[in-house]
Amino acid sequence: MIVSSWGRYPKVETADVKRLQWLHEKIDFDPEKRYLAYGMGRSYGDSCLNEGGTLLMTRGLCRFVSFDPETGELHCESGVTLREILAFALPRGFFLPASPGTSQVTVGGAIANDVHGKNHHVAGTFGCVVDGFRLLRSTGETLWCSRTENPALFAATIGGLGLTGLILDVKMRLRKVRGPWLRTETIRFGSLREFLQLSKELAPKYEYSVSWVDGTSSGAQLGRGLFMAGNHADVTVEEKKEPFVPKVAFPCEAPEWLLNKLTIRAFNALYWRKTLGERVSGLQHYVPFFYPLDAIEDWNRMYGKRGFFQYQCVLPFGDGEEATAEMLRRISAYGKGTFLSVLKTFGDVRSPGMLSFPRPGITFALDFPNEGKETLDFLSMLDDIVTEAKGALYPAKDARMAPKMFEASFPRLNEFAEHVDPRFSSSLWRRLGGTHVR
Amino acid sequence: MSDNVIVFGATSAMALGAMRRYAAEKARLVLVGRSPEKLDAVRNDLLAFGAASADVVVADLSDLSAQQGAVDAAWAKAEGGADAVLVAYGSLPDQAACQADTDLAVREFNNNGTSAVALCNRLAQKLEERGSGCLAVISSVAADRGRESNYLYGAAKAALATFVDGLFVRLSKKGIRVIDVKPGLVSSPMTAHLKQGPLFAKSDAVGAAIHRAMKNPSFQGTLYVPRVWALVMFVVRHVPEVLFKRVRF
Numbered sequence: 001m002i003v004s005s006w007g008r009y010p011k012v013e014t015a016d017v018k019r020l021q022w023l024h025e026k027i028d029f030d031p032e033k034r035y036l037a038y039g040m041g042r043s044y045g046d047s048c049l050n051e052g053g054t055l056l057m058t059r060g061l062c063r064f065v066s067f068d069p070e071t072g073e074l075h076c077e078s079g080v081t082l083r084e085i086l087a088f089a090l091p092r093g094f095f096l097p098a099s100p101g102t103s104q105v106t107v108g109g110a111i112a113n114d115v116h117g118k119n120h121h122v123a124g125t126f127g128c129v130v131d132g133f134r135l136l137r138s139t140g141e142t143l144w145c146s147r148t149e150n151p152a153l154f155a156a157t158i159g160g161l162g163l164t165g166l167i168l169d170v171k172m173r174l175r176k177v178r179g180p181w182l183r184t185e186t187i188r189f190g191s192l193r194e195f196l197q198l199s200k201e202l203a204p205k206y207e208y209s210v211s212w213v214d215g216t217s218s219g220a221q222l223g224r225g226l227f228m229a230g231n232h233a234d235v236t237v238e239e240k241k242e243p244f245v246p247k248v249a250f251p252c253e254a255p256e257w258l259l260n261k262l263t264i265r266a267f268n269a270l271y272w273r274k275t276l277g278e279r280v281s282g283l284q285h286y287v288p289f290f291y292p293l294d295a296i297e298d299w300n301r302m303y304g305k306r307g308f309f310q311y312q313c314v315l316p317f318g319d320g321e322e323a324t325a326e327m328l329r330r331i332s333a334y335g336k337g338t339f340l341s342v343l344k345t346f347g348d349v350r351s352p353g354m355l356s357f358p359r360p361g362i363t364f365a366l367d368f369p370n371e372g373k374e375t376l377d378f379l380s381m382l383d384d385i386v387t388e389a390k391g392a393l394y395p396a397k398d399a400r401m402a403p404k405m406f407e408a409s410f411p412r413l414n415e416f417a418e419h420v421d422p423r424f425s426s427s428l429w430r431r432l433g434g435t436h437v438r
Numbered sequence: 439m440s441d442n443v444i445v446f447g448a449t450s451a452m453a454l455g456a457m458r459r460y461a462a463e464k465a466r467l468v469l470v471g472r473s474p475e476k477l478d479a480v481r482n483d484l485l486a487f488g489a490a491s492a493d494v495v496v497a498d499l500s501d502l503s504a505q506q507g508a509v510d511a512a513w514a515k516a517e518g519g520a521d522a523v524l525v526a527y528g529s530l531p532d533q534a535a536c537q538a539d540t541d542l543a544v545r546e547f548n549n550n551g552t553s554a555v556a557l558c559n560r561l562a563q564k565l566e567e568r569g570s571g572c573l574a575v576i577s578s579v580a581a582d583r584g585r586e587s588n589y590l591y592g593a594a595k596a597a598l599a600t601f602v603d604g605l606f607v608r609l610s611k612k613g614i615r616v617i618d619v620k621p622g623l624v625s626s627p628m629t630a631h632l633k634q635g636p637l638f639a640k641s642d643a644v645g646a647a648i649h650r651a652m653k654n655p656s657f658q659g660t661l662y663v664p665r666v667w668a669l670v671m672f673v674v675r676h677v678p679e680v681l682f683k684r685v686r687f
Binding site for chain 2: 021023024060063064065066075076091
């Protein structure tokens with residue numbers, strides 16, 4: 001069976017697929033095989049792929065175990081998606097304490113990739129809001145992992161790319177909100193410097209912030225974009241009804257000529273003019289604010305059959321600022337970085353995860369249609385800039401970095417490797433794990 | 439007052455969507471099924487969703503001799519009797535294996551057809567005695583016409599659907615609503631091994647539609663979910679046989 005991730009590159013042959021349905025059902029681990037959990041397949045590269053191995057499909061583990069409406073403590077199985085949690089939590093006056101840019105991921109996947117969201121500068125990563133989880137090792141043993149029980153395995157599993165075993169069920173604490181609305185503000189900025197200034201000024205005022213950056217602008221307009229920030233509003237659904245969100249799906253694989261320098265530049269220019277003024281504020285529903293792309297099902301088909309690469313790096317403040325500008329210059333000259341480009345500053349809330357990606361600095365994410373060697377060469381060149389500035393790459397979005405880049409990105413790699421389950425592996429791990437791969 | 443709801447085949451994925459919505463309305467639920475571990479997982483889920491109570495009755499409903507006991511036990515747990523009953527159990531037989539093995543074919547027919555008919559007959563007696571309530575039974579669009587790829591399943595569901603159809607007429611005179619739920623293709627554990635195209639609906643959405651129909655005091659009779667299947671099956675039922683035998687689906 002051919003399986004691919006959200007980036008639709010690579011597409012690999014998986015020997016076997018096991019659909020998990022019930023927590024109590026035993027899994028017989030064959031010592032000759034290599035296993036990996038697969039949830040919604042929303043990571044972009046090969047971290048959720050296991051060429052020649054067995055995928056444990058976790059989506060059937062979709063039940064809630066308990067919920068305390070006083071404290072907001074939620075206990076659920078690992079295949080529950082963040083969208084399901086939101087649908088459950090909002091009518092009860094709660095919200096996710098941390099969420100990535102799509103709600104179409106499982107809780108298990110959110111832990112394994114230690115995902116982050118627009119409130120990283122306040123709340124930290126997903127791993128920061130998880131109280132504990134039960135981990136199944138290939139020996140058949142199940143271990144409750146938390147900050148106090150099996151803390152090393154807890155830290156290895158958060159951001160551990162599914163390599164430490166199978167996450168069965170999870171406890172986390174939801175946060176209280178009054179309704180699904182946010183007070184948001186969108187501010188235009190003309191350069192990277194202005195972006196950093198805005199981030200610094202507005203970070204204390206806003207719980208959520210993210211910026212879109214025009215990856216095609218150059219010269220005086222280099223690094224122009226839109227800074228979007230928001231706070232939960234004190235507005236209930238009774239006061240303002242939820243909007244109707246139409247269901248739209250990208251109907252088919254787009255032809256490869258659709259995305260070219262011209263259309264990409266035109267889209268970016270239009271998007272920059274999306275807001276009518278320099279500074280626009282208003283009341284916004286949480287779905288378009290947090291999950292704008294969830295509105296279009298299968299949007300990844302836009303890139304056609306060949307798929308695409310998402311490139312996300314983090315660069316430390318200081319030296320990293322010039323490196324970010326340099327990357328923007330190169331990307332603009334290359335002209336193939338598309339419009340889904342995101343800029344954000346990470347805060348200093350530390351994740352417990354050994355391989356956690358977010359760290360204080362500027363993070364930058366951008367899509368590139370896969371055009372083979374040309375794209376790969378370009379991305380390697382970006383790698384050099386990131387390495388030079390002592391930055392890191394996000395494995396959940398990677399399908400091509402070199403092992404030395406991975407090592408440089410994660411100083412606790414050796415410590416992590418000791419906790420990898422010998423019968424768990426992934427295409428990414430075999431590509432990047434080097435001598436640690438068993 | 440929130441409802442007393444009994445669900446037969448409470449570990450089915452479609453039933454979960456309906457039960458969660460009842461739970462959110464603080465219903466009292468009684469869950470009947472074969473596996474205590476699975477029932478326990480579902481019970482916890484429903485309590486988390488807000489069910490006032492969720493009791494479990496363990497029974498193999500394909501065993502006709504155990505059915506009356508299960509119905510009585512469930513009725514006793516739903517104090518004051520059930521306001522709503524959902525029959526959701528079934529299995530998707532392997533058509534080719536059934537063709538080669540008549541015993542298997544009969545077993546599958548009994549599970550999806552005979553035992554479900556027997557259960558509905560018992561439930562009709564209980565509801566009639568009570569004089570009110572709603573009975574929803576999940577059959578299938580497969581009941582509407584015999585397809586080469588799954589006509590054994592279709593035949594069993596057709597027996598059930600026809601029975602429920604008659605029951606609907608009979609009980610409607612007594613103020614009891616009977617709903618024959620005919621889901622189209624639904625992605626669930628029962629169909630996980632099939633290649634899933636765009637026609638597949640999410641089991642949660644199907645569960646939501648079942649709950650909506652059960653709660654609607656003016657709804658009874660056949661419910662196609664998603665609704666488009668009413669149209670699809672209207673066409674399928676009217677395809678002339680000369681054409682039908684050429685179409686592969």
